[in-house]
Amino acid sequence: MKVSDFNGNVLFRNWRGQVTPDATWRPYVISEAVPQGWRWKILAASLFSTFGTNEAVWLFAIPPQLAKLIQNQTIGPADGSFFAPTTGGGLHNEPPLKGAVLLSEGGNTGNNDIGSGFGGLSNDSSINVAIRRNRAFKKFELDSGWALLGFQASNGGGGTGQMVLSAMILQKHFADVPPDVVQPAAPIAPAFYFAKVYAATP
């Protein structure tokens, strides 16, 4: 990619999630969907929350069918629309998600690499959720209609607060995508394949 193209297509995006009304709601934040005709390469991404306690945060890729259902609501997250309706821990918006794939490092709250704030509002720590330790993620691109979702294991004891997702994104128009990452052509339809194989048979 040419430097001039890179400079012209890098975006900085900052999304703010809903303000949780009380301690029973887990905070989350979702990006807008990747616009039609474009793909996003995530060059850097980080999350922080305004909650003071140490909780794990995760970044997920959300497929188009589910991304359409989610929005950053002002108050009152859409419980059950994308998180599993059962609340094993007694809180709203608990994992697992109905459909999503983890992009960030996994693990629970004990993993310091994904542990959130430590010491209160004046001490919000961001979490790097785009560490490209494995080559698969380095090659990963978000297709049209997909979205990014960040959420926190819990809000750590209550109060109101929110999550913020920041990202440096390289947007690529389909025409700019190198051939090696373009989706393969659709497979030959079975009927056509059958005709091709058996047409010469006497």
Add this chain to the structure above:
Amino acid sequence: MSTAASVLVNDASSTPASVFSRLQFIRKVGFQGFVLNKAFVISDAVPKGKVRAILAISAFRLAAAGRILHFFAIPPGIGDPIVNPTTDTTSPIFLAANNNPPISAGVLISVGGNSSVPEMQAASSASVNGSPDNALLPEGWKVLCFVDSGEGVTNPTADGITLDMAVIDFDYCECLPDGLL
């Protein structure tokens, strides 16, 4: 155009070894009188029309008390007015008092986490690594490094941060080697 640049324009499928002959060392020093407001250091903006590949980045502090350092990429606009002050003072990019996070805009490029993350602890001139990956910065972006701690704002001894980077700047007419993207 240099020989290395010519190679890049004509063949972006690999990273020719000659590119590394363009590796530059950059050191930026933040204010060193940190007693009240948390120390920070910010790099210069990537020159217009260029892309900066950060191949290595680290920072250190002199004081013995251990504190965590965070490295952020700061977009143009927000980062434009931020400079390295010469005295212990506040910067408008920090939203909390005494240069405490969160910051108004930026994306973390170092390992994240709370104040206990072992690989980001800086003390007694021990450097910490600012990025687990090669980072590409577009034109106008800066790197901000700051101290984060859960302790009181008053530091017993004056302190400050020094930022070191090994970078290659690519011109607008060049192609970025595949390995960097």
